[in-house]
Amino acid sequence: xxxxxxxxxxxxxxxxxxxxxxxxxxxxxxxxxxxxxxxxxxxxxxxxxxxxxxxxxxxxxxxxxxxxxxxxxxxxxxxxxxxxxxxxxxxxxxxxxxxxxxxxxxxxxxxxxxxxxxxxxxxxxxxxxxxxxxxxxxxxxxxxxxxxxxxxxxxxxxxxxxxxxxxxxxxxxxxxxxxxxxxxxxxxxxxxxxxxxxxxxxxxxxxxxxxxxxxxxxxxxxxxxxxxxxxxxxxxxxxxxxxxxxxxxxxxxxxxxxxxxxxxxxxxxxxxxxxxxxxxxxxxxxxxxxxxxxxxxxxxxxxxxxxxxxxxxxxxxxxxxxxxxxxxxxxxxxxxxxxxxxxxxxxxxxxxxxxxxxxxxxxxxxxxxxxxxxxxxxxxx
Amino acid sequence: xxxxxxxxxxxxxxxxxxxxxxxxxxxxxxxxxxxxxxxxxxxxxxxxxxxxxxxxxxxxxxxxxxxxxxxxxxxxxxxxxxxxxxxxxxxxxxxxxxxxxxxxxxxxxxxxxxxxxxxxxxxxxxxxxxxxxxxxxxxxxxxxxxxxxxxxxxxxxxxxxxxxxxxxxxxxxxxxxxxxxxxxxxxxxxxxxxxxxxxxxxxxxxxxxxxxxxxxxxxxxxxxxxxxxxxxxxxxxxxxxxxxxxxxxxxxxxxxxx
Ligand code: SF4
Ligand code: SF4
Numbered sequence: 116x117x118x119x120x121x122x123x124x125x126x127x128x129x130x131x132x133x134x135x136x137x138x139x140x141x142x143x144x145x146x147x148x149x150x151x152x153x154x155x156x157x158x159x160x161x162x163x164x165x166x167x168x169x170x171x172x173x174x175x176x177x178x179x180x181x182x183x184x185x186x187x188x189x190x191x192x193x194x195x196x197x198x199x200x201x202x203x204x205x206x207x208x209x210x211x212x213x214x215x216x217x218x219x220x221x222x223x224x225x226x227x228x229x230x231x232x233x234x235x236x237x238x239x240x241x242x243x244x245x246x247x248x249x250x251x252x253x254x255x256x257x258x259x260x261x262x263x264x265x266x267x268x269x270x271x272x273x274x275x276x277x278x279x280x281x282x283x284x285x286x287x288x289x290x291x292x293x294x295x296x297x298x299x300x301x302x303x304x305x306x307x308x309x310x311x312x313x314x315x316x317x318x319x320x321x322x323x324x325x326x327x328x329x330x331x332x333x334x335x336x337x338x339x340x341x342x343x344x345x346x347x348x349x350x351x352x353x354x355x356x357x358x359x360x361x362x363x364x365x366x367x368x369x370x371x372x373x374x375x376x377x378x379x380x381x382x383x384x385x386x387x388x389x390x391x392x393x394x395x396x397x398x399x400x401x402x403x404x405x406x407x408x409x410x411x412x413x414x415x416x417x418x419x420x421x422x423x424x425x426x427x428x429x430x431x432x433x434x435x436x437x438x439x440x441x442x443x444x445x446x447x448x449x450x451x452x453x454x455x456x457x458x459x460x461x462x463x464x465x466x467x468x469x470x471x472x473x474x475x476x477x478x479x480x481x482x483x484x485x486x487x488x489x490x491x492x493x494x495x496x
Numbered sequence: 497x498x499x500x501x502x503x504x505x506x507x508x509x510x511x512x513x514x515x516x517x518x519x520x521x522x523x524x525x526x527x528x529x530x531x532x533x534x535x536x537x538x539x540x541x542x543x544x545x546x547x548x549x550x551x552x553x554x555x556x557x558x559x560x561x562x563x564x565x566x567x568x569x570x571x572x573x574x575x576x577x578x579x580x581x582x583x584x585x586x587x588x589x590x591x592x593x594x595x596x597x598x599x600x601x602x603x604x605x606x607x608x609x610x611x612x613x614x615x616x617x618x619x620x621x622x623x624x625x626x627x628x629x630x631x632x633x634x635x636x637x638x639x640x641x642x643x644x645x646x647x648x649x650x651x652x653x654x655x656x657x658x659x660x661x662x663x664x665x666x667x668x669x670x671x672x673x674x675x676x677x678x679x680x681x682x683x684x685x686x687x688x689x690x691x692x693x694x695x696x697x698x699x700x701x702x703x704x705x706x707x708x709x710x711x712x713x714x715x716x717x718x719x720x721x722x723x724x725x726x727x728x729x730x731x732x733x734x735x736x737x738x739x740x741x742x743x744x745x746x747x748x749x750x751x752x753x754x
Pocket of ligand 2: 540676698702703705706707709710725741743744745746747
C-alpha cells in the first residue's frame with residue numbers, strides 16, 4: 116500500500132484502474148470532468164488496459180456502458196448533476212437487464228453548479244443501488260467493493276457511488292492506494308450472464324432479461340446481505356471497513372440521540388460529535404452509506420436504542436420532504452416505542468455545512484430525546 | 497491551487513495529514529482563487545471551509561496590499577505577503593505578524609514568468625517550518641519533472657533565503673474596515689470586480705442599441721436603461737466578450753487602476 120495525496124476524482128479513476136475496468140464510457144461534465152482526464156492518462160501511459168469510448172452525451176454514455184456490460188466487459192461510467200439526469204431512462208434498462216455497471220456520481224445539485232444529493236436521488240426509482248462516500252479513501256474503496264457486490268451472482272444490480280462535487284472531487288488528501296495484486300485477489304474477473312453468443316442464446320428466454328418488478332425489488336433488497344459480507348471481507352483484507360456496509364455508527368454507545376448524515380456532512384459531523392461528547396452529551400452519529408437498498412432493519416434497531424433521531428438530508432424531494440428523513444420515519448413506525456424523528460435540510464445547492472451547524476442540529480435532537488418541545492420538527496439550515 | 501496541493505503533498509511525505517481545498521466558481525482564467533489547507537497529525541475530517549486561519553498566504557501582488565486579506569486571521573497568526581518591501585513598510589496592522597517576500601521578482605528571474613506559487617512556498621517553509629524545504633522540493637519535482645521542476649526549485653530556494661522574517665503588523669489599516677476581497681468560490685459571490693484587469697467602458701454616443709452586449713454577457717452584468725447598456729461593475733469579470741460582440745466598437749477595455 117502506498118499513501119498518495121489525491122483529489123476525489125483521481126481516487127475514483129484509480130479505483131476503476133485497480134478494478135481492471137475494460138470499458139469506460141463518460142461524457143465530461145463539471146465537476147466530474149477530471150475523472151475522464153485521469154482515466155485517459157492511465158490508458159495512454161499503458162497503466163490501464165481499457166477502452167475509453169467517447170460519446171456525444173450522457174444518454175448515449177449509459178446505453179454504451181450497458182451494451183459493453185452485456186457483451187461481457189467490466190464497465191465504468193461517471194457523471195454529475197445534469198448529465199446524471201440526462202441518462203435517466205437507460206439507467207432503468209441497465210438495472211432491469213441486471214447489468215453490474217458501476218458509476219461514480221460526483222454530486223452537483225439540480226439548481227446550479229453546487230453540490231447536493233438531488234442529482235443521484237432523482238434516480239431513486241431506477242433500481243440502482245446508491246452508496247454515498249464521505250472522503251477520498253472511501254470513494255476508492257467503495258468503487259472497488261461495488262464491483263464485487265454488483266457482479267455477485269446473487270445480486271447483479273448496478274451501483275452508483277455518489278460523492279460531493281468540489282468538496283471531494285477537487286480536494287486533495289492522502290489516500291491509501293492498495294496494491295494491484297491485493298485488489299485482484301479480492302475482485303475476480305467479471306463473468307457475464309447469460310452468454311450472448313449465438314450458440315448459447317435462447318431467444319425465447321429474452322423475456323428473462325427484463326426482470327419483473329417484484330423480482331427486481333426483491334433482488335435489490337436481498338443485496339443487503341451481500342453488501343455486508345463484502346464489506347466485512349474488504350475490512351479483513353484491507354484493514355478498512357465501513358460499519359456494516361450499510362450504516363456506520365460513530366460514538367453511539369449509550370447515546371440518547373443520534374444524528375444521521377450522508378457523504379461529506381457525515382465527515383464534518385464526526386468533529387461535531389467529538390465536541391459534544393467532550394462536553395458529556397450522550398449523542399452519536401449514524402452515517403447512512405447505503406441509501407438503496409434502504410437499511411430498514413438497522414434503523415429499527417437504532418431507533419429502539421435511542422429516544423430521538425435527527426436526519427440531515429442534503430436533498431429535498433419537492434412537496435414530499437427529505438428522502439432519508441421520510442424513510443427513517445417509516446422504518447421506526449412499527450416499533451412499540453418509537454423515537455422522535457427530526458428532519459434537517461442542510462447543504463443544499465452547495466451551502467456550507469459547518470461543524471457548529473451540525474452541533475446545533477445534534478443538540479436540538481438531544482433536547483427532543485429528553486422530551487423537550489422542539490419546533491419546527493423539520494428545519495432548513 | 498497548485499501551492500495548496502504542494503503543501504499537502506509535502507506534509508504527507510513528512511507523515512502528517514493534510515486536506516487541500518480549492519474554491520471553484522465561474523472563473524475567468526488568471527482570476528485569483530482561494531484555496532484552504534488543514535494540517536494535522538491525524539486524518540482531517542471536517543469538510544467546511546477555513547474561516548479562522550492560523551496563517552494567510554497571499555500570492556497575488558495586487559491583493560497583497562489589501563488589509564481585508566487578514567480578515568479572520570487568528571490573533572498571533574501570520575500573514576505572508578508577496579510584496580517587494582519589508583514587513584515594516586506594509587500598511588496593514590493588527591494582532592498578528594507579517595512576513596514578506598518579493599515572489600514576483602524571484603519568479604520572473606527564475607521561471608521568466610510571474611508565476612509565484614512555488615516561490616511563495618520557499619518563504620512559507622522558512623518562516624513557519626511547517627513543511628521542510630526538502631519535502632517541498634520533492635513535491636515540486638514530482639509534479640513538474642525535468643527543467644521546469646528544477647527552475648521551480650530554484651525559485652523555492654531563493655524565496656527561502658530572501659524572505660523577510662515576521663514582524664508585528666503595525667500598519668494603520670485594519671482588516672474588516674473594508675469589504676472582504678472577492679475571490680472565487682462555490683458559494684454566492686457578492687462581487688467579481690477584483691478579478692478584472694481590464695474594465696469595459698461604453699461610449700453611449702456610438703452605441704446603436706443593438707443589445708448584442710446585453711445578450712452575450714456571461715455574467716448578466718449588463719442591463720438596458722432607455723435602450724442603452726449599463727454595466728454593473730460588481731458583476732463584470734472583465735472577460736471582454738461584450739467588447740468583442742459590439743458591432744460598432746462602442747465598448748472599450750480600459751486598464752484597471754489600483
Ligand atoms: S466584460 Fe463585458 S461581457 Fe464580460 S462580464 Fe464584463 S460586461 Fe459582461
Ligand atoms: S453591442 Fe455595442 S451597439 Fe450594441 S447595445 Fe451593446 S454597446 Fe450598444
